[in-house]
Amino acid sequence: MKKGKADLLRKDTGILKHREWRGISDTVYDYSQWCRLWGILIKWAASHPVQNVKAVMRYRWMFSYITVAAFFDRICMGQRGAGLRAARSNLNYLASDVTKTLTTIFSADMNLHPGSKKARELNKKIICFDELLPAILGKGFPGCSTILFQEYPMYLPSLIHQHSPVHYIEQSELYGLPADVCPLPSFEAGLAIEDDFPKIGCCMVTSNMPCDGSIMTTMIQERRIGLPSVPLNVPLRWKEDEVQDYAVEEIKEAISFMEKHTGRNYDWDALTEACRIWNAQNEAKFEKWDMNKTDIPPHTGSSAWLYRIFEHQAVCGEPAALRNDLKVNRILRRQVAKGKCPKTIRHRAIIWNTPANNYANFNNWLLDCWGIDSVCEMIDIHGTDLIDTSSRESMLLGIAGMYQTSTMRAHTKGGSEVMLDDLWEKYEEYNADMIIMFDQISCKGVGAINGLFEEGAMHRGIPMCRVRQDLMDPTSITRREMRNDVNVFMLTVMKEEPLDASLVDFDDDKSW
Numbered sequence: 235m236k237k238g239k240a241d242l243l244r245k246d247t248g249i250l251k252h253r254e255w256r257g258i259s260d261t262v263y264d265y266s267q268w269c270r271l272w273g274i275l276i277k278w279a280a281s282h283p284v285q286n287v288k289a290v291m292r293y294r295w296m297f298s299y300i301t302v303a304a305f306f307d308r309i310c311m312g313q314r315g316a317g318l319r320a321a322r323s324n325l326n327y328l329a330s331d332v333t334k335t336l337t338t339i340f341s342a343d344m345n346l347h348p349g350s351k352k353a354r355e356l357n358k359k360i361i362c363f364d365e366l367l368p369a370i371l372g373k374g375f376p377g378c379s380t381i382l383f384q385e386y387p388m389y390l391p392s393l394i395h396q397h398s399p400v401h402y403i404e405q406s407e408l409y410g411l412p413a414d415v416c417p418l419p420s421f422e423a424g425l426a427i428e429d430d431f432p433k434i435g436c437c438m439v440t441s442n443m444p445c446d447g448s449i450m451t452t453m454i455q456e457r458r459i460g461l462p463s464v465p466l467n468v469p470l471r472w473k474e475d476e477v478q479d480y481a482v483e484e485i486k487e488a489i490s491f492m493e494k495h496t497g498r499n500y501d502w503d504a505l506t507e508a509c510r511i512w513n514a515q516n517e518a519k520f521e522k523w524d525m526n527k528t529d530i531p532p533h534t535g536s537s538a539w540l541y542r543i544f545e546h547q548a549v550c551g552e553p554a555a556l557r558n559d560l561k562v563n564r565i566l567r568r569q570v571a572k573g574k575c576p577k578t579i580r581h582r583a584i585i586w587n588t589p590a591n592n593y594a595n596f597n598n599w600l601l602d603c604w605g606i607d608s609v610c611e612m613i614d615i616h617g618t619d620l621i622d623t624s625s626r627e628s629m630l631l632g633i634a635g636m637y638q639t640s641t642m643r644a645h646t647k648g649g650s651e652v653m654l655d656d657l658w659e660k661y662e663e664y665n666a667d668m669i670i671m672f673d674q675i676s677c678k679g680v681g682a683i684n685g686l687f688e689e690g691a692m693h694r695g696i697p698m699c700r701v702r703q704d705l706m707d708p709t710s711i712t713r714r715e716m717r718n719d720v721n722v723f724m725l726t727v728m729k730e731e732p733l734d735a736s737l738v739d740f741d742d743d744k745s746w
């Protein structure tokens with residue numbers, strides 16, 4: 235058989251034997267950015283060596299971060315030209331922001347510094363947010379850090395290392411929680427049961443997002459974490475005007491709560507500035523979407539949706555994130571102006587439903603193996619309305635809208651009309667010719683309308699491939715099984731031959 239990309243991978247582990255050859259310019263660029271990543275990691279490790287070693291020894295999930303260089307390589311696999319440059323810029327920005335936040339967390343962590351006065355003082359300036367609440371509201375406390383509480387021990391590790399959720403999911407099941415709950419809330423509950431959340435913050439803003447599983451896990455976390463907390467409830471049916479006053483009142487209550495616990499007044503000018511920056515970040519995203527609608531989509535796939543989720547949740551209103559966006563857009567624009575497309579695209583797919591964290595580079599495989607470019611993804615589409623910064627009320631209304639259309643929430647819980655109608659609209663808008671529909675077996679809300687997707691696709695004559703997955707639990711559905719769902723569909727329904735036959739079937743169950 236002709237040599238292909240799978241020959242680069244070690245048997246069973248799926249780990250790279252050596253770096254990928256992408257032509258001189260792209261290989262040199264990729265290597266230089268890999269070195270840059272190591273520079274960021276070494277700088278972080280050396281800045282607080284004892285504290286960081288303690289953190290690795292104390293928290294099981296910290297092990298996942300040690301494998302981050304391999305994760306970035308997987309996310310960039312097969313990328314060339316502007317797509318590669320955009321991916322590496324996004325990922326290295328993410329690495330520099332996450333390492334800074336880890337330093338803030340560990341410097342204040344009472345698990346690592348029991349009885350420390352310095353850590354206690356730092357905690358007075360840390361507000362914890364449920365990870366599904368975009369951090370923009372915290373910008374009104376410029377002297378404080380807003381930390382998305384579960385983002386660093388749970389969400390990011392689940393992307394970086396596919397096996398990281400397994401231990402914590404088992405703990406929550408051993409504790410007696412139902413085994414059929416979605417792995418995301420189950421992982422969070424397991425962290426709380428194991429006391430593996432850092433002990434930080436002066437207060438916590440919780441939420442009912444995104445779903446019933448998350449509401450249940452919030453109750454367990456609240457008991458174990460013990461911080462003063464306020465629930466910021468976000469209405470489900472965000473298209474309905476009647477819910478907006480309630481949504482704004484909830485945010486006002488959360489602001490009063492934070493003022494009380496930080497002892498600071500809310501700084502509305504700082505919030506206005508953050509909203510303006512977020513609007514500019516969003517406009518940069520709109521431009522990327524417009525470019526992806528052309529015949530030469532420059533920035534698609536895993537690094538695009540991963541970055542968008544992180545930007546929307548953690549670094550919304552952050553000047554450094556906006557600078558990265560503008561830089562990436564310049565790179566993409568140049569390639570589009572030249573009319574170049576350094577990838578082989580046979581199909582343009584809309585990817586719908588929540589992607590699998592345990593196979594974050596699934597998009598790269600789709601493109602490399604079958605030439606399926608994921609030109610638009612449901613998970614990418616959040617908070618798409620600009621915030622009106624003309625008054626305090628209009629800003630709160632805008633933030634309420636952003637929260638209601640947060641990650642997973644906008645579609646999976648916004649009602650069947652949002653989940654369905656948007657899919658058919660995006661299919662037309664992006665000139666797609668197929669749909670990849672994730673069948674996330676634990677997401678019961680979406681599971682309930684599976685038949686409507688089938689019916690709608692059949693009625694419109696759209697080829698739709700169902701891919702089973704379990705968000706972040708590789709023990710229920712493996713990466714290999716996900717690939718097999720696509721292989722069977724492409725061979726039987728689409729009557730295609732793979733672009734790279736070596737990638738059709740390989741074993742990466744033991745990979746990070």
Ligand code: SF4
Binds near residue numbers: 445674678
């Ligand atoms: S995938 Fe579905 S069930 Fe899981 S957290 Fe998201 S919305 Fe909830």
